[in-house]
Amino acid sequence: MKIKDLKYERNNALAEKARRLIPGGAHTYSKGDDQFPANAPKVIDRGFGCTLWDVDGNEFTDLAMSLGTVILGHAYEPVLEAVRKEITRGVNFCRPSIIEGELAELLVDIIPSAEMVKFGKNGSDAVTAAVKLARAYTGWKYVARCQDDAFNAIHDWFIGSTVLTRGVPEEVQALTLKFKYNDLDSCQRLFDQYPGQIACFLLEPLSSDPPRDGFLEKLKAMCERNGALLIFDEVVSGFRFALGGAQELVGVVPHLSAFGKAMANGFSTSALVGQAEFMRIGGIDHDQERVFLLSTTHGGETHSLAAAIATIKEIRRHGIIDHFWSMGQALMDGVRSTARDVGAEKYIDVVGYSVKPGFVYRDETGKASMVARTLFLQETVSRGLLMPYVVPSYAHTKETVDFALECIRDALVVMKNAAEGPGMASAVRGEIVKPVFRKFN
Ligand SMILES: Cc1ncc(COP(=O)(O)O)c(C=O)c1O
Known part of the structure; x- marks a missing residue:
């Protein structure tokens, strides 16, 4: 050649x-x-x-x-058409736009764990918001993440658990624990070592090795027995392994999950999704202490959400x-x-x-x-x-x-x-x- x-x-x-x-x-x-x-x-x-x-x-x-x-291709016309239509109507307002509710409804329809949805601009924010919510809900400070995941977020709770610790306080580094994929014993050991202190177990549900012996189901049950939340990082697997993410394929419904990457064919949008029991504490319809959950200036930017709707429609159509x-x-x-x-x-x-x-x-x-x-x-x-x-x-x-x-x-x-x-x-x-x-x- x-x-x-x-x-x-x-x-x-x-x-x-x-x-x-x-x-x-x-x-x-x-x-x-x-x-x-x-x-x-x-x-x-x-x-x-x-x-x-x-x-x-x-x-x-x-x-x-x-x-x-x-995922559809660079400069993919049906997505560009939806974006063009939206940007001529204004891209961001002081109150929510119609399209926020439209995309939220669509995600609730296609993602098994989604009862409520919050949009961001990148995967890191969605994953980190899930961690924050788990800590707020449980009142516990430790986070367990899967050591086989290459990446989950740009934020200190994750980066401090890699070799790049410069700039991350030791106290923050100490709060992130690690377990091994397909190794339930490594998860149980963390619960034994930090009883009543681990807010969540977070992992990419399908990354390189397939889950063995009901690993994901058993991890969920173990989390529930110990009062922790199970979080799936579906930033890569979402809209790829199945339309509703790897959770649709494996049939295990996490408490919270994060989507991003392929959601809008390259336009910037991401989503924290989860069961209402947890998600609602970030809202204004309860009497508990408030939780500041993923509030961003650009989260509702209309044309990125239009790109997501168009992308999902194309995935379904073809x-x-x-x-x-x-x-x-x-x-x-x-x-x-x-x-x-x-x-x-x-x-x-x-x-x-x-x-x-x-x-x-x-x-x-x-x-x-x-x-x-x-x-x-x-x-x-x-x-x-x-x-x-x-x-x-x-x-x-x-x-x-x-x-x-x-x-x-x-x-x-x-x-x-x-x-x-x-x-x-x-x-x-x-x-x-x-x-x-x-x-x-
Ligand atoms: C599995 C996984 N989670 C989260 C992220 C973070 O996404 P973003 O770069 O959009 O913040 C990435 C980015 O590569 C990722 O691969």
Whole structure:
């Protein structure tokens, strides 16, 4: 397959300016220069469907779809049409707009745990609001989160439980406890160690490993026995594993859950949803002490809510959830068989659910490796494919998957030749990519 003649002049100039003016040069750490190989596009000009053009006019097929938010495709017309209609009517008012109630009704209809809904602008706010509500409802201070989740929120209760503790007081760090997915004993140990003190157990219900032996049902029962709330972080799984989130698929109804990402095809909206018994204490129709729950200036911004309604309608109209499962499966199967064909199985593992495929890149010693990851990304980028991670979208077709597999085949051959020759590190041009969660740059 032909290597592209990529140009970088404007990319480099604009990225250099961004790094001077914006800490990290981007507004999400996972978009930063340290996450991509040196030949990756640095600044995107525009996107359509699953094609991106950078500021030098280089064209790429996009498998990442903006951190998984753009589930229908970039510049997807039916969503844009709904947004255009809404912005001409005014985008925010001093009282709620009609559309807030409309979207709330729709979410209550499709999400099993939703009896009440509160909107925000990002997933972190919705997850953190769930934690706040659990603490307020129970009166307890500890939060237990799943140590296998890569990320739940930008706020201190979560970040303080990672290696990036700078700026988070030790007292705050000490309030977040960790349990292991599929390990009920690790949950029970926390209840034994902190009796009557844990407000909630929070986790992504489906992330990489499938739940075993009724883990989620048993965790819910354990929470209820101990007076804690079960919170599902559905920021990634919502509108993807099933329209009503992973909770619809697994049939376990959490007390509270948080949605975001794919909800509005890239427009900024998120939702805390939950059972009325808990949600209502954030309202004005009770006589208890008040709880300040997710009150934001922009939460009711009309065109983002219109984008969410249009996105949900499109998912329903076209049966798009099935499309995610089948496109993801085609890619996963294709990568496995391509790796076998070229004798490179030991350099790539294909893991996870097909609605959210994961890849582990291995070096010549068989270790999961950032060098191997960098080389893979470098070689796919140089053939016009952007796959820092893969999030299936309605914009991805069989042709997209075929093209991706051609790029991947070549990348795996380069990895194998390097591994069996001078070593993968010698084939990497530029810096090795790094994990976001690391103590020092
Ligand atoms: C599982 C999960 N929860 C929460 C969040 C936070 O969402 P946001 O970046 O919209 O605040 C993310 C973001 O990547 C996530 O992956």
